[in-house]
Amino acid sequence: MSFDITNKCNFRCLHCYNRSGENPVIAKELTDDEVLEFAYDLANLKLFNFCFCGGEPFLRFELMCKVAEILSASGSMVSFVSNGSLITEEKAKKLLASGVTRGQVSLDGDNPVSYERLRGLEGSFEKAVNAIKILKEVGFKEVDVAFCPTSWNINEVESTFLLCKELGVSGFRVQPLMLLGRGKENAESILPTPLQYRELVKTINLMKEKYMFEEGSTCAVCSLTPSAAHNMNIEWGDPVDHLIRFPTIVEHCSTFAGLKADGSIQVSPYLPITVGNIRRHKFSEYCDKGLARMWEIPKVKELARRVVSVKDMGRSDKAIPTVWFDDDIDLDLIDDNLLGGADERSKTCV
């Protein structure tokens, strides 16, 4: 499960798909008490994995620690994504003690010039690099990096990866620029060309051959059996994949849900539709009423079918709200009886 603990952000990155700091959700964010009530409810569900997203989660740091304590005590793995700018040694230690074991920091470039051009804040590159170092030093099990390709930084993918390798990062994730939110507004200046994307994919495939090893094999660079530090994972993500798979092969049993900062339950962060709100009913009640089957809902399928490539995300259609600009289509699994009530199959899936 992912949870936007806030949509406020101290950055205004040019590519931010959910327009953090400016989107309509900010005015309606859950209070601390509402978030804690949600956390206690979730603890009973014993989630596999819970991730703090945003916005910048460290803007609600104390709350983040309290939620992490509740969920890690129930056996869930707890992680976060962050721009890294607010991470200090003291905070990292406290978060680790609260049960958070994994973190992801964004680093889209190997130098301050290209990174800060996208992120808009002087000094932010150094802070992101420092955050990675701190998280490693205080003992986070996994520290990953997300790299967003733009027409400006796309040639830095390998050098940024090598910088991350030096820093002891566990995983390096790249996915196409989302044509949503500020990414859509700024597409003209930052969207890579199709040729640049082809080069990027080729580079990533070559990087995998060069830097990723099978268990027990020998490192081509230093001839040693690769240690964890050597064997860093490289991922090229497809953000559209779940919009094709979930409404078809796993429609009866999805394993992921996201909660927006205003308590609404999203089907996908890339679709303008929500299927409940924890201000109306507890999250566990939605699970009992078949939340794992939310991809069966005809309106959800209809919206998902519109998106078969990243390009489709930015398509404007007057009849459909624009994701992260307009209010979502607000359905309620329980109040609107969307799935005809609970059944044993959905309970088993949850």
Ligand code: SF4
């Ligand atoms: S991309 Fe991340 S850091 Fe940048 S504005 Fe959005 S939430 Fe904030």
